[in-house]
Amino acid sequence: MGAAIAGRWRGRAGANTTRRMAPPYERHVFVCTNRRPDGSPRGCCATKGGDELRLALKKELDAQEVKGVRINGAGCLDACERGAAVVVYPEQVWYGPVTTQDVQDLVSTHLKQGQVVERLRMALPIVRKKD
Numbered sequence: 052m053g054a055a056i057a058g059r060w061r062g063r064a065g066a067n068t069t070r071r072m073a074p075p076y077e078r079h080v081f082v083c084t085n086r087r088p089d090g091s092p093r094g095c096c097a098t099k100g101g102d103e104l105r106l107a108l109k110k111e112l113d114a115q116e117v118k119g120v121r122i123n124g125a126g127c128l129d130a131c132e133r134g135a136a137v138v139v140y141p142e143q144v145w146y147g148p149v150t151t152q153d154v155q156d157l158v159s160t161h162l163k164q165g166q167v168v169e170r171l172r173m174a175l176p177i178v179r180k181k182d
């Protein structure tokens with residue numbers, strides 16, 4: 052995977068694109084930390100522990116010495132009803148609801164070993180409520 056990505060990645064816009072650089076990360080994990088006003092029918096990941104989840108994932112990556120993974124806080128991923136929502140790229144695997152109780156398994160199974168944690172995979176389709 053790394054070599055295929057490295058071949059396409061050329062750096063930031065405006066940078067010297069005549070030299071290719073190694074991609075800084077093999078995986079990006081986006082954790083929704085969006086907050087909506089109290090009483091919103093869709094709810095939000097902030098009230099379902101999104102911030103705590105993001106921090107716990109970062110801490111667990113360090114604890115398990117996993118390299119090449121970037122944990123990013125994200126705005127609404129439009130999966131609010133299944134939050135806290137997490138998506139892992141480049142595999143495009145959506146997880147939710149995810150809690151801090153799931154962090155150790157998510158890191159060891161997916162981010163370290165590259166295998167999807169099926170029990171956490173987001174159920175689709177998402178039936179959305181109006182805001």
Ligand code: FES
Pocket residue numbers: 083084085086094095096097126127128129130131132134135136
């Ligand atoms: S608030 Fe998290 S997916 Fe919408």
